[in-house]
Amino acid sequence: MSATQIAGRIAGVDAGAPIRQSSLWQDAWRRYLRNRGAVAAAAVFLLMVVWCVVTPIVSPHDPNEVDFASAYEGPSWSHPFGTDQFGRDLFTRAALGGRISIGIGFAATFAILGIGVVYGAISGFVGGALDNALMRFLDALYGLPYLPFAILALAIIGTVDFWTMVVALSIASWFITARVVRGQIITLKENDYVRAAKAVGVRWYGVLGRHLLPNTLGVLVITIFLELPGVILGEAFLSFLGLGISPPDASWGSMAQDGRDSYRAHPHIIVIPSLCIAALVLCANFIADGLRDALDPRTKET
Amino acid sequence: MAAYIIRRLIWTVPVVLLVILMTFGLMKQIEGNPFRQTERAVPAAVQANLERKFHLDKPWYVQYGNYVKGVATGDLGPSLVLRDRTVNDIVKEQFPNSIELGLLAFGWAVLLGVPAGVLAALKPNSRFDYGAMLFSNIGFALPNFLVATLLIYFVSVKWGLLPTSGWTTWQHKILPSFTLGLVPMAYFARLVRGTMLETLQQDYVRTARAKGLRRRRIVTVHVLRNSLIPVVTAAAPLLGYIITGSFIVENIFAVPGIGRYYVTAVSARDYSVVMGLTVLLSIIVIFANLVVDILYTVLDPRTREART
Amino acid sequence: MALLEVSDLRTHFFTREGVVHAVDGVSLTVEAGGTLGLVGESGCGKSVTALSIMRLLPTPPAEIVSGSIRFDGRDLTQLSERELEDVRGREIGMVFQDPMTALNPTLTIGTQIVEVLQRHLGLDRRAARRRAGELLEEVGIPRAHERLDDYPHRFSGGMRQRVGIAMAIACGPRLLIADEPTTALDVTVQAQVLDLLDDLRQERQMALLLITHNMGVVAESAHDVAVMYAGQIVEQAPAQELFSRPEHPYTEALLAALPDLDDPHARESRLAAIPGRPPDLIDPPAACRFAARCPYAELGDCCALEPPPLRELRPGHWVRSAHPASERHLARL
Numbered sequence: 001m002s003a004t005q006i007a008g009r010i011a012g013v014d015a016g017a018p019i020r021q022s023s024l025w026q027d028a029w030r031r032y033l034r035n036r037g038a039v040a041a042a043a044v045f046l047l048m049v050v051w052c053v054v055t056p057i058v059s060p061h062d063p064n065e066v067d068f069a070s071a072y073e074g075p076s077w078s079h080p081f082g083t084d085q086f087g088r089d090l091f092t093r094a095a096l097g098g099r100i101s102i103g104i105g106f107a108a109t110f111a112i113l114g115i116g117v118v119y120g121a122i123s124g125f126v127g128g129a130l131d132n133a134l135m136r137f138l139d140a141l142y143g144l145p146y147l148p149f150a151i152l153a154l155a156i157i158g159t160v161d162f163w164t165m166v167v168a169l170s171i172a173s174w175f176i177t178a179r180v181v182r183g184q185i186i187t188l189k190e191n192d193y194v195r196a197a198k199a200v201g202v203r204w205y206g207v208l209g210r211h212l213l214p215n216t217l218g219v220l221v222i223t224i225f226l227e228l229p230g231v232i233l234g235e236a237f238l239s240f241l242g243l244g245i246s247p248p249d250a251s252w253g254s255m256a257q258d259g260r261d262s263y264r265a266h267p268h269i270i271v272i273p274s275l276c277i278a279a280l281v282l283c284a285n286f287i288a289d290g291l292r293d294a295l296d297p298r299t300k301e302t
Numbered sequence: 303m304a305a306y307i308i309r310r311l312i313w314t315v316p317v318v319l320l321v322i323l324m325t326f327g328l329m330k331q332i333e334g335n336p337f338r339q340t341e342r343a344v345p346a347a348v349q350a351n352l353e354r355k356f357h358l359d360k361p362w363y364v365q366y367g368n369y370v371k372g373v374a375t376g377d378l379g380p381s382l383v384l385r386d387r388t389v390n391d392i393v394k395e396q397f398p399n400s401i402e403l404g405l406l407a408f409g410w411a412v413l414l415g416v417p418a419g420v421l422a423a424l425k426p427n428s429r430f431d432y433g434a435m436l437f438s439n440i441g442f443a444l445p446n447f448l449v450a451t452l453l454i455y456f457v458s459v460k461w462g463l464l465p466t467s468g469w470t471t472w473q474h475k476i477l478p479s480f481t482l483g484l485v486p487m488a489y490f491a492r493l494v495r496g497t498m499l500e501t502l503q504q505d506y507v508r509t510a511r512a513k514g515l516r517r518r519r520i521v522t523v524h525v526l527r528n529s530l531i532p533v534v535t536a537a538a539p540l541l542g543y544i545i546t547g548s549f550i551v552e553n554i555f556a557v558p559g560i561g562r563y564y565v566t567a568v569s570a571r572d573y574s575v576v577m578g579l580t581v582l583l584s585i586i587v588i589f590a591n592l593v594v595d596i597l598y599t600v601l602d603p604r605t606r607e608a609r610t
Numbered sequence: 611m612a613l614l615e616v617s618d619l620r621t622h623f624f625t626r627e628g629v630v631h632a633v634d635g636v637s638l639t640v641e642a643g644g645t646l647g648l649v650g651e652s653g654c655g656k657s658v659t660a661l662s663i664m665r666l667l668p669t670p671p672a673e674i675v676s677g678s679i680r681f682d683g684r685d686l687t688q689l690s691e692r693e694l695e696d697v698r699g700r701e702i703g704m705v706f707q708d709p710m711t712a713l714n715p716t717l718t719i720g721t722q723i724v725e726v727l728q729r730h731l732g733l734d735r736r737a738a739r740r741r742a743g744e745l746l747e748e749v750g751i752p753r754a755h756e757r758l759d760d761y762p763h764r765f766s767g768g769m770r771q772r773v774g775i776a777m778a779i780a781c782g783p784r785l786l787i788a789d790e791p792t793t794a795l796d797v798t799v800q801a802q803v804l805d806l807l808d809d810l811r812q813e814r815q816m817a818l819l820l821i822t823h824n825m826g827v828v829a830e831s832a833h834d835v836a837v838m839y840a841g842q843i844v845e846q847a848p849a850q851e852l853f854s855r856p857e858h859p860y861t862e863a864l865l866a867a868l869p870d871l872d873d874p875h876a877r878e879s880r881l882a883a884i885p886g887r888p889p890d891l892i893d894p895p896a897a898c899r900f901a902a903r904c905p906y907a908e909l910g911d912c913c914a915l916e917p918p919p920l921r922e923l924r925p926g927h928w929v930r931s932a933h934p935a936s937e938r939h940l941a942r943l
Contacts, residue, residue: 151568236447285443514694515699517695531716603763
């Protein structure tokens, strides 16, 4: 928007902002880069992922090796994060735990996205009575807390491993995504270029695939970073309650649970994995904010 | 308006039925019947009696029907582990504590979060604004078990100001409710700031200024009212968080509520309790949503007509 | 002395992309009880001028960098916010462009009128309500007293604009600023609202500053007309005078662009548009701002070298141009 238009907007006059759809992604990318907080967050996020992948490979310590002689050590050069009650190196374990926590996070998020997109797209695209029914149904389901259902699902499934966690966490978390996707599809459907496509005779799958879904992409990317924190925290909660991943595999949540009893004397065991979670969640939130501002600049214009 | 309420109510019925069905169906997946899973071997004759008593010998849809009937009449069934108590007993015992915890947490959130958001919006980009939003972001990110642990460590253990766990005196109730209220607090601060900033941009606020109204009146009558409406609708997902959070908070602070009991019941395989609690929580949430929806209609006159 | 005297007002917006010189040298006068029409195309700064007079612009990023706004002798640019709050709504009222968003949707219109009356006139609730009903009658709302408890969304656009006018004149201001009051309304309603404004002006001996981009509106209603372009006043004269003897090339072009129904050749000819676009206000031309689009500016002219000052060509007729119509034949000598 030109400054004249900004001034015009303030004065209540629309000086006519031109819409350029062709370089939407480039514009968004550039806008994102201008947001230093969001860029920093993305960098840290990436760094953490790399750290989780690389550290266990290059670390001199075996994350599962028990060594009571070095139990409960605080941070030091050989153990940057210290050791836990079994003398295991927390730096390596945290990285490994990160692999699992982040992995579950993304897997569950994509599952949520999958379910949500299907539900929302069908509802929004078909419209009419089906949409009405699906949405009323969703309205009633809306605020249901995912934790009891996740716990239930895990209890039913019996074993708790990576994929069962993913299923349990996504079962009751897709409602918001479905609603967002449906809202987006409905808004886009009303657009003239969709009507034009239909008028020219493009089939419904063409309209859906070529016009509606690609424009929903932006919203979906934002949704990824909005859902990720919830899922990661969810897994952490489950593990902390003792219902999570079974040893020796550890996620950040189960590492925190390990440190529960000894927090008075050795707080680092619970603090470190918790801070890892917090850092990742914080980054994801900033990234989501940055993406939102980048893709919908109107909200920033004041 | 009344028609709208009735329509919404009607739609909650199939949803509740479905939730019960899902829970029920999931429970049935566990192999066999729960009585066979107890450690003590139960003689076959006794077992047959128990099964008949609890209708476990009937086909699943009959059991489902019985259960739904039970729910409708307020009977959530017996506990499978604690033989002499029903789910209702447990609920009556533990639920009030959870409600109290939730309300107190909500109270903290409104007390501290809303004013923070208002002040941040009235002085945008000030140090207070940045500080408040930073706190808010951190509040979202820190897992509540960490907050709880740190609070206990500093406030209870180190400084000895408040007890570490339990739920008897008012001092016991401060830390757990504050911990649970932290995320809602952060949420409100952000939300209120956002809605207020948006409202302050509205044309009608400019009109109010053009009329020479004093700033205080503009903020309280024109801005706050319209900014707080979205806050009401935010209450629904917040309830979901409070329920979820209570599982952890009750666990750490040893609050005798249903969040803590749920986990205990799952570990003890008292599936009847698990099912009953799930159904109960779901019904509460569904009705809370409905109430919020209606409240929204009351607050925003524009939606009244649209909803008839 | 005129009721409102704006002298060389400059309002700039300090944005990340640069400084927008939205109002850059605006001088105008409004006589007590008279009507000044402020005309110009979208983006020329007329609304910013109005908002500057009322000091309603958000002060970051906007700022009145220089100039004075003398209302009844007092310079509004020197008043504190509290003093301004006493002026707004009481001495000067304002009506805004978009009636759909100018009223608070969650308050009844009765409340919104009553609050002005209570604020400035100290009326009690009962008296204020009665007065509010009378005001609604005055602006032509049928069943006025019954509708006090209705919410804005129950009124049509035209009705809402009348409500807005009622709020603005409630305390008997001596100046009413109407910022494009009819732009968002249907053509049939436009005429009604303009008539209403004129009636109110006469009955209450109120001055009216009417801002619009529509020359037709101005021709109907105004005593004096000021033409604005790119943040500056380029011509001001009594209405009759302006329409019969326009001086500034821009004014001439605007008038020429109006389709003339009486012209027998109207159907065959094209609408005369003004070629080019207004200059960017972040980096406006240092000299004449209209030069790029002016049919009379020649290469090497002073137009590109120095900004033409606003000068009184004839008594009461001011022009900011190096080539006003009455001097063009001189240039050819």
